[in-house]
Amino acid sequence: MESLSIWAAFIAHDLSQFVTIVGLIYVIVNVIMAAWLKNRKIQPAGVTYKQVRRELSYSFLTVVIFSSMGWLVHYGFFRPFMLLYTDIHTYSFGIPGFGWFYVGLSLIATIVVHDAYFYWMHRLMHHRLLYRHVHRLHHRSITPAPTTAYAFAPGEALLHAAFLPLILLIVPLHPVAIGLFTMVMIARNTLAHTGIEVFPAGFVTGVYRWNTTVTHHDLHHLHGAGNYGFYFTWWDRMMRTERKDYESSFRKITEAGTNQYDASRVAGS
Ligand SMILES: [Zn+2]
Ligand SMILES: [Zn+2]
Numbered sequence: 133m134e135s136l137s138i139w140a141a142f143i144a145h146d147l148s149q150f151v152t153i154v155g156l157i158y159v160i161v162n163v164i165m166a167a168w169l170k171n172r173k174i175q176p177a178g179v180t181y182k183q184v185r186r187e188l189s190y191s192f193l194t195v196v197i198f199s200s201m202g203w204l205v206h207y208g209f210f211r212p213f214m215l216l217y218t219d220i221h222t223y224s225f226g227i228p229g230f231g232w233f234y235v236g237l238s239l240i241a242t243i244v245v246h247d248a249y250f251y252w253m254h255r256l257m258h259h260r261l262l263y264r265h266v267h268r269l270h271h272r273s274i275t276p277a278p279t280t281a282y283a284f285a286p287g288e289a290l291l292h293a294a295f296l297p298l299i300l301l302i303v304p305l306h307p308v309a310i311g312l313f314t315m316v317m318i319a320r321n322t323l324a325h326t327g328i329e330v331f332p333a334g335f336v337t338g339v340y341r342w343n344t345t346v347t348h349h350d351l352h353h354l355h356g357a358g359n360y361g362f363y364f365t366w367w368d369r370m371m372r373t374e375r376k377d378y379e380s381s382f383r384k385i386t387e388a389g390t391n392q393y394d395a396s397r398v399a400g401s
Pocket of ligand 2: 270276280325349353
């Protein structure tokens with residue numbers, strides 16, 4: 133009985149976290165920064181209430197699946213293979229304060245591994261054997277909105293949720309690192325689906341080039357192929373899956389006085 137109430141608490145926590153982050157990003161992008169971003173809408177098409185309603189229903193299911201996985205991890209369901217630890221001094225190696233420094237290092241490692249996991253899982257989900265039942269639902273949203281972030285069919289949500297027990301096989305993680313990772317993941321995911329380019333002009337040059345912009349994932353939704361990465365562009369660049377129209381589209385959207393992606397310019401790409 134106690135375990136069931138903890139499960140409910142996991143769902144309540146994850147749901148409020150999801151709603152808070154998506155809501156905050158929506159307000160920042162669409163209200164606080166509205167004047168600065170007024171020419172930055174990527175696709176001319178708007179988002180219908182029907183789409184948002186569908187996305188919110190599936191998002192709730194995703195939250196239940198993600199929090200159930202968190203609950204199973206909390207109860208040690210995958211022990212003894214998992215490297216979850218709760219004593220902050222476990223990885224301090226006798227150096228005062230290093231335990232918290234390790235939390236930061238493990239968070240960076242988790243993000244880098246998650247980026248690789250997401251890229252390859254995403255490409256796998258685009259295979260015709262998986263696409264229809266696993267990934268097509270996410271692609272019903274051709275014009276993404278912040279509510280598209282968690283709009284997954286249950287099969288896709290499970291594949292994403294599996295990352296937590298899998299990363300715990302290779303990277304020792306403290307619950308604080310898991311909590312921070314979850315927040316970064318939701319924020320980055322929501323940002324990718326805002327439909328408005330928030331990154332400054334020039335984010336396709338130099339070191340900024342490795343960051344995936346909003347346009348990067350927006351083009352994936354618009355065309356249904358290419359740009360499979362999550363946080364970084366390096367997998368797409370290495371595997372030559374980055375869309376040819378990515379840089380020019382980003383430049384056009386971020387140039388002063390111009391706006392919106394013109395699909396007709398790249399017809400057939
Ligand atoms: Zn996709
Ligand atoms: Zn998406």
